Amino acid sequence: MADVPQLVAQAREGRPRAVARLISLVEGASPQLREVMAALAPLTGGAYVVGLTGSPGVGKSTSTSALVTAYRRAGRRVGVLAVDPSSPFSGGALLGDRVRMSEHASDPGVYIRSMATRGHLGGLAWAAPQAIRVLDAAGCEVILVETVGVGQSEVEIAAQADTSVVLLAPGMGDGIQAAKAGILEIGDVYVVNKADRDGADATARELNHMLGLGEARAPGDWRPPIVRTVASRGEGTDEVVEALEKHRAWMEESGALQRRRVRRAAGEVETIAVTALRERIGDLHGDRRLDELARRIVAGELDPYRAADELVAGLTES
Amino acid sequence: MADVPQLVAQAREGRPRAVARLISLVEGASPQLREVMAALAPLTGGAYVVGLTGSPGVGKSTSTSALVTAYRRAGRRVGVLAVDPSSPFSGGALLGDRVRMSEHASDPGVYIRSMATRGHLGGLAWAAPQAIRVLDAAGCEVILVETVGVGQSEVEIAAQADTSVVLLAPGMGDGIQAAKAGILEIGDVYVVNKADRDGADATARELNHMLGLGEARAPGDWRPPIVRTVASRGEGTDEVVEALEKHRAWMEESGALQRRRVRRAAGEVETIAVTALRERIGDLHGDRRLDELARRIVAGELDPYRAADELVAGLTES
Numbered sequence: 032m033a034d035v036p037q038l039v040a041q042a043r044e045g046r047p048r049a050v051a052r053l054i055s056l057v058e059g060a061s062p063q064l065r066e067v068m069a070a071l072a073p074l075t076g077g078a079y080v081v082g083l084t085g086s087p088g089v090g091k092s093t094s095t096s097a098l099v100t101a102y103r104r105a106g107r108r109v110g111v112l113a114v115d116p117s118s119p120f121s122g123g124a125l126l127g128d129r130v131r132m133s134e135h136a137s138d139p140g141v142y143i144r145s146m147a148t149r150g151h152l153g154g155l156a157w158a159a160p161q162a163i164r165v166l167d168a169a170g171c172e173v174i175l176v177e178t179v180g181v182g183q184s185e186v187e188i189a190a191q192a193d194t195s196v197v198l199l200a201p202g203m204g205d206g207i208q209a210a211k212a213g214i215l216e217i218g219d220v221y222v223v224n225k226a227d228r229d230g231a232d233a234t235a236r237e238l239n240h241m242l243g244l245g246e247a248r249a250p251g252d253w254r255p256p257i258v259r260t261v262a263s264r265g266e267g268t269d270e271v272v273e274a275l276e277k278h279r280a281w282m283e284e285s286g287a288l289q290r291r292r293v294r295r296a297a298g299e300v301e302t303i304a305v306t307a308l309r310e311r312i313g314d315l316h317g318d319r320r321l322d323e324l325a326r327r328i329v330a331g332e333l334d335p336y337r338a339a340d341e342l343v344a345g346l347t348e349s
Numbered sequence: 350m351a352d353v354p355q356l357v358a359q360a361r362e363g364r365p366r367a368v369a370r371l372i373s374l375v376e377g378a379s380p381q382l383r384e385v386m387a388a389l390a391p392l393t394g395g396a397y398v399v400g401l402t403g404s405p406g407v408g409k410s411t412s413t414s415a416l417v418t419a420y421r422r423a424g425r426r427v428g429v430l431a432v433d434p435s436s437p438f439s440g441g442a443l444l445g446d447r448v449r450m451s452e453h454a455s456d457p458g459v460y461i462r463s464m465a466t467r468g469h470l471g472g473l474a475w476a477a478p479q480a481i482r483v484l485d486a487a488g489c490e491v492i493l494v495e496t497v498g499v500g501q502s503e504v505e506i507a508a509q510a511d512t513s514v515v516l517l518a519p520g521m522g523d524g525i526q527a528a529k530a531g532i533l534e535i536g537d538v539y540v541v542n543k544a545d546r547d548g549a550d551a552t553a554r555e556l557n558h559m560l561g562l563g564e565a566r567a568p569g570d571w572r573p574p575i576v577r578t579v580a581s582r583g584e585g586t587d588e589v590v591e592a593l594e595k596h597r598a599w600m601e602e603s604g605a606l607q608r609r610r611v612r613r614a615a616g617e618v619e620t621i622a623v624t625a626l627r628e629r630i631g632d633l634h635g636d637r638r639l640d641e642l643a644r645r646i647v648a649g650e651l652d653p654y655r656a657a658d659e660l661v662a663g664l665t666e667s
Contacts, residue, residue: 068652076649160653289647296653297643301630303657308626312619325615329607331394334386335478335614339621 033063039070042169045108050142050169057161058146068161074168078110079279082176082192084217089200090224094262094271095177099135101272102173110166110174111135113145114159114188142166159188160299191295193288194278196271198222199238201230215241218255220274226259226267235259253281312342320345353381357388360487363426368460368487375479376464386479392486396428397597400494400510402535407518408542412580412589413495417453419586420491428484428492429453431463432477432506460484477506478617509613511606512596514589516540517556519548533559536573538592544577544585553577571599630660638663 033056041049056067081098085091095111102109135141144162159176166174178188197218221242223235235257238244248254256274260267282288324341327333351374359367374385399416403409413429420427453459462480477494484492496506515536539560541553553575556562566572574592578585600606642659645651 065652065654068654072646072652073649076647292647293640293643295643296646296656297639299653300639300642300646300656300660303653304660305627305630307657308630308661309623312623312626321615321618322611324618325611325613328390328614328618329394329610331391334383334390335617335621336383336386338614338618339625342618342622343626 033061035063035066035070039067039074039168042165043074045139045170047139047142050165051144053165053169054144054162057165058158060158064161068164071164071168075164076167078163078167078171078174079194080163080174080176080192081275082178082188082195083198084178084195085198085200087179089198090262091177091179091198094196094198094222094224094260094268095175096135097260097262097265097268098175098271099141100265101268103135103138103140105272107172108140108170110142110163110169110171111144111177112159112162112166112174113143113177114179142169142171160191160295191298193282193291194219194275196220196222196275198224199234200225201228201234218242219253219278220271221255221257222260222267222271223257224260224262227261231259251285253278253285253287351379351381353384353388357385357392357486360483361392363457363488365457365460368483369462371483371487372462372480375483376476378476382479386482389482389486393482394485396481396485396489396492397512398481398492398494398510399593400496400506400513401516402496402513403516403518405497407516408580409495409497409516412514412516412540412542412578412586413493414453415578415580415583415586416493416589417459418583419590421453421456421458423590425490426458426488428460428481428487428489429462429495430477430480430484430492431461431495432497460487460489478509478613509616511600511609512537512593514538514540514593516542517552518543519546519552536560537571537596538589539573539575540585540589541575541577542580545579549577569603571596571603571605 033052035056038049038053038056042053053067053071055061056063061067083091083095083098092113095113099109099111135143144166146158146162163174163176176188176192195217197215197220199221201223221238223231223238225231238257242255244254244257256277258267258270258274260271262268279288282291321342324333324338328335328338351370353374356367356371356374360371371385371389373379374381379385401409401413401416410431413431417427417429453461462484464476464480481492481494494506494510513535515533515538517539519541539556541549541556543549556575560573562572562575574595576585576588576592578589580586597606600609639660642651642656646653646656
């Protein structure tokens with residue numbers, strides 16, 4: 032058994048191995064998961080969570096890396112959570128990208144963590160918020176969550192960020208792809224990466240049109256900006272950071288940040304509660320209690336609704 | 350509000366309108382559903398439930414009608430539950446079939462009830478057992494449940510019968526279709542209908558092969574028979590009834606009937622319990638309690654697991 036209080040203390044001191052161990056404990060749904068979460072709770076809330084999503088090939092990990100560089104230059108501690116199977120952070124990319132990332136890997140002010148999307152069917156939406164909590168408690172001021180915008184659960188994770196960045200690239204009918212994947216609605220900031228390529232203007236125009244950015248909005252509403260970048264050369268990264276800071280300020284002043292975080296926490300509690308209840312009911316398969324209730328139904332002594340009541344009542348006592 | 354005790358008393362006396370009213374109450378998940386189920390429980394367990402399933406066009410409703418005739422000749426009270434959208438019982442067939450059925454519709458010893466498969470996504474597996482209970486309590490000795498073997502929930506309903514009949518017809522690659530639909534595993538009795546047509550022998554042989562009926566079985570195991578019928582002329586119906594009676598006797602003597610019914614009741618309780626819990630959690634969306642828990646998480650006063658515990662505990666108190 033891990034010494035949770037010690038691990039938490041070490042993570043607070045900035046020891047990467049303690050951070051990694053804690054994430055493993057929450058990710059693997061270890062028996063100590065609850066102990067870890069209880070220990071972390073009072074240490075959370077300081078981090079600002081930025082989600083980055085987009086189709087494969089738009090340059091998500093290059094953009095993430097450029098943002099890490101920018102934040103580090105400003106002296107901020109950064110966490111990266113990569114739930115994109117094609118991300119070099121999660122180990123699926125070319126050597127060139129990997130080398131570019133390794134610069135951050137040796138920086139003590141950066142924590143990088145990948146999460147497997149495969150074999151975790153539906154479990155990702157549950158595990159990602161817990162990993163974010165660990166990075167938050169470990170003192171990360173900004174947490175970048177990189178997801179590929181193709182799966183529903185990944186879109187959900189991106190939508191749960193304090194600020195969501197949607198990335199596109201010229202050509203490839205990206206606008207339409209993004210619309211199909213449902214990621215067009217979730218952007219607080221849009222980035223057209225690879226803006227030195229042909230078609231960048233057309234992509235930005237198409238995006239502007241699809242988002243209805245030319246239309247009038249109520250005063251005080253957030254109008255998502257479209258930023259052009261060439262992330263591989265670091266061009267436009269400062270403008271992205273500026274857009275993120277503006278959105279953060281708007282979120283804080285308007286009260287939207289608190290509302291979004293409360294909604295996110297409520298969804299998380301709901302997911303955990305439903306999962307727990309389903310597991311408990313699943314555990315009852317072949318259980319004597321359910322079997323006994325079923326026997327009484329077959330004998331005509333009980334109806335299935337009253338039996339279900341007894342089952343549900345028993346669940347919270349066990 | 351319906352007078353449930355009176356309706357139940359009238360249903361016991363054989364009044365079809367009372368039976369119809371009770372089924373409507375349970376099918377529509379009325380507020381009186383629980384009262385109805387509690388009143389019915391002590392009156393159930395007397396009926397034997399036979400499921401009939403097969404691809405469209407194999408002659409399920411004609412076979413069902415022929416079985417009704419045979420059981421009525423033997424003086425048995427019969428209930429028919431049609432969850433097949435193409436069945437004349439559920440109102441989707443040709444006039445000829447409809448006329449053939451109307452004979453039974455005027456017989457006071459036969460209750461016919463159709464259930465809509467559309468608009469009840471996933472709700473059928475839940476509603477069918479309740480309707481079966483009403484027919485059971487109303488004094489039906491045999492209940493025929495007709496489902497088209499294409500949807501998963503319909504296959505589940507058929508598999509929950511005391512005896513499952515799988516129907517096929519010559520040609521159309523029925524054996525393979527049946528295998529794909531997953532209905533080959535659930536048959537206790539197989540019927541090759543339209544046996545006067547070319548290919549009936551081939552279909553029976555193919556079926557025999559796919560079921561491995563030529564292989565050795567443990568003594569005491571049930572070996573599903575293959576019966577040939579021409580249901581439109583009533584040919585082979587007596588043999589089907591005989592096969593059903595044999596299977597029933599085997600089910601009772603081997604203890605398999607009790608086991609199957611207990612398993613069915615357990616599944617039913619589980620479905621009702623999960624549905625109830627999900628609804629209660631869904632009701633909490635925007636609820637002050639969940640909102641309050643979420644606020645405390647955001648403030649770092651509580652972790653999501655403890656919050657989920659509180660939510661679950663609250664569910665059974667409410």
